[in-house]
Amino acid sequence: MQSARIWFRQSCPPITLATVETFLEELGAKVAKTEWTLGTFVIPQLHVMQPVPFLIQLNDDEYVVEEAEEFVELAGLPSEIRTKLSTLDARLEVGDVSENAFVLGEAINVFEGWTNFDPSHPKVLELLRKLAIEFDGIFEDNVNGIWWPS
Numbered sequence: 001m002q003s004a005r006i007w008f009r010q011s012c013p014p015i016t017l018a019t020v021e022t023f024l025e026e027l028g029a030k031v032a033k034t035e036w037t038l039g040t041f042v043i044p045q046l047h048v049m050q051p052v053p054f055l056i057q058l059n060d061d062e063y064v065v066e067e068a069e070e071f072v073e074l075a076g077l078p079s080e081i082r083t084k085l086s087t088l089d090a091r092l093e094v095g096d097v098s099e100n101a102f103v104l105g106e107a108i109n110v111f112e113g114w115t116n117f118d119p120s121h122p123k124v125l126e127l128l129r130k131l132a133i134e135f136d137g138i139f140e141d142n143v144n145g146i147w148w149p150s
Helices: 017-026 063-072 079-085 122-134
Strands: 004-008 030-038 041-050 054-059 090-095 100-105 108-112 138-141 146-148
Touching: 004 122, 017 030, 017 041, 017 054, 017 122, 030 054, 063 079, 079 138, 122 138
Parallel strands: 030 108
Antiparallel strands: 004 090, 004 138, 030 041, 041 054, 054 090, 100 108, 138 146
16 A cells, blocks of 8 residues: 655644545545455545545554664665654555445445555645645655655
């Protein structure tokens, strides 16, 4: 699912998917709530339908800090990215909408599968960079190996 990530520091009150949904809609994106399930495990998501279809989920589990620390140790990242990343404890995970989708109920869809989503699409990149700015975060493009700002 993770074609891109936006790393940020969780605030008080916390950033939620509802916060992200409102922000994206203010930017003109068409967004619906959805979820990914595996057995009894459910992950809430947002399905951005326009301008380009993709999914976003929030991850603020404890291991996010550990993964950020692993990236901080990478010598290839600019020092300003490493310094900021060391303070971040949550992220938005971004990926494509799989063709394997089915409806659970009215406006509730489940999407699963591998990602082919490219976050460098100009309309997507604009939204993701604005999200990174709004949440004072760092944008990581896992498809193209780009960190922003850098």
